Amino acid sequence: MQLPADSLARRRLGPAPNQLFIDGQWVDSRSGKQLDCVNPSTGEVIARIAAGNVQDVGLAVAAARRAFEGPWRQMLPHDRQAIMLRFADLVDRHYDALATLDAMDMGAPLARLQGGSRQRALGGVRFYAGLATAIGGQTIANSVSRAMASYTLREPVGVVGAIIPWNAPLGSALCKIAPVLATGCTMVLKPAEQASLSSLALAELLAEAGVPPGVVNIVTGLGDTVGAALAHHPGVDKIAFTGSGPVGQSIVRASAGNLKRVTLELGGKSPNIVFADADLDAAVPGAAMAIFGNSGQVCAAGSRLFVERKIYREFVLRVVAYANQLKVGDSLDADTVLGPLVSREQMERVLGYIDIGRQEGARALSGGQRLVEGKLASGYFVPPTVFGDVDDGMRIAREEIFGPVVCAIPFDTIDEVEQRANATPYGLGSGVWTRDIHKVQRLTRSLRAGSVWVNCYSVVEASVPYGGYRMSGYGREGGLQSLDAYLETKAVWVNAG
Incomplete structure (x- = not known):
């Protein structure tokens, strides 16, 4: 696959393979069918990808199994580490081109992708490369006999099926690939059908870095075909999934066949709590971008904005202003802050929730309609939308919208907001804005969420675990804890007597 040049012309794309990457080779799908890749800023088809099927998944899993049982499993940790560091350098070298693919494929503003997203992506691969040589067991002082020695070994779990979402294609792919390589597992990666191009581009960089054939295979296609086949396949030892709750539940059910390990990073309806004593100059942009960043297409977005009543009106009006x-526009424009939603389907879903909010009695203080002026007419643009007069029981306050829509809700006491913030089946992210350390200490302990951000929001780094409680999934990505899901623990007993 030829990567686009950094000076890629607007709405142009270099040739992309409408093929699958299996066992180190580009191969045609067994179905022969293809799917359109649509630029959501323009509505134009920019490429076509292969629509894989069950047979393709079977071939990819078989290749991953051969690689796992072959030389890859015998490779020393420092050799895997060297490959990962070469891979990170290649991603760094081609990052602008990869970011451009994501900007065109799913609509994330290029300026955003070239900022903190770059460091997170590269830092994640290098973090796991460091861990590749740090995986080890422990010696145990057993009480059976002085002549009996006991210790543990940590071994790779095997073939991993990784299913990633469309809202952060490049970062999600790297987040799944890195722990697989570090632990000595192999994988079949299924990108989201709405945004597969950067994952396909990574295939060539992996091969150039020296990753052996079959270690990483990439099968594009529909979720209910390729994703479902991976979840059911008896040759897959673990599924690592990021996406929606209903799909996560279906994966858990499918995993029962061979009792696959499953880690799930699912959705959220995260509370973002602003107290009157907060630094409002920091909290206003912090609360706004907690939901409007990536056009609200973030699992942990701060979509429920709880504001202490004594500052509610002032604060909400400042968020509206x-x-x-915020500039809404084509994802390739340098001054764009909010790009389009990923697809017409997602845009219609978000607009449907905006209509529901109005019907339920909420008041749109900003946004609230599709943008169709000028160059935006053919894209899938929804402006930042702030709802006031929201009740906790409204659907827009309970259900994940996954768009640039925030519900501003007043509260009076910490006891009240603590209870209301936790009154959700989700538990992915949460935010607290205050200068009071006592409030910080209390809420960081009582909020039922995998991440609590204090006087900031949605800060993510590979060395810190990330994941959810309850319906937001289980397992962690990032941090030392994430490796546990990719490793088996074997107990060894040696009778030295």
Whole structure:
């Protein structure tokens, strides 16, 4: 696959393979069918990808199994580490081109992808490369006999099926690939059908870095075909999934066949709590971008904005003013802050929730309609939308919208907001804005969420675990804890007598 040049012309794309990457080779799908890749900023088809099927998944799993049982499993940790560091350097070298693919494929603003997203992506691969040589067991002082020695070994779990979402294609792919390589597992990667191009581009960089054939296989296609086949396949030892709750539940059910390990990073309806004593100059942009970043297409987005009543009106009006000055536009424009939603389907879903909010009695203080002026007419653009007069029981306050829509809700006491923040089946992210250390200490312990951000929001780094409680999934990505899901623990007893 030829990567686009950094000076890629607007709405142009270099040739992309409408093939699958299996056993180190580009191969045609067994179905012969293809799917359109649509630029959500323009509505134009920019490429076509292969629509894999069950047979393709079977071939990819078989290749991953051969690689796992072959030389890859015998490779020393420092050799895997060297490969990973070469891979990170290649991603760094081609990052601008990869980011451009994501900007065109799913609509994330290029300026955003070239900022902190770059460091997170590269830092994650290098973090796991460091861990590749740090995996080890422990010696145990057993009480059976002085002549009996006991210790543990940590071994790779085997073939991993990785299913990633469309809202952060490049970062999600790297987040799944890195722990697989570090632990000595192999994988079949299924990118989201709405945004597969950067994952396909990574295939060539992996091969150039020296990753042996079959270690990483990439099968594009529909979720209910390729994703379901991976979840059911008896040759897959673990599924690592990021996506929606209903799909996560279906994966858990499918995993029962061979009792696959499953880690799930699912959705959220995260509370973002602003107290009157907060630094409002920091909290206003912080609260706005907690939901409007990536056009609200973030699992942990701070979509329920709880504001202490004594500052509620002032704060919400400031958030509205901030939202109204955010530039919405083509993802390739340098000054764009909010790009389009990923697809027409997602846009219609978000607009449907906006209509529901109005019907339920909420008041749109900003945004609230599709943008169709000028160059935006053919894209899938929804502006930042702030709802006031929201009740906790409204659907827009209970259900994940996955768009640039925030519900501003007043509260009076910490006891009240603590209970209301936790009154959700989700538990992925949460935010607290205050200068009071006592409030910080209390809420960081009582909020039922995998991440609590204090006087900031949605800060993510590979060395820190990330994941959810309850319906937001289980397992962690990032941090030392994430490796546990990719490793088996074997107990060894040696009778030295």
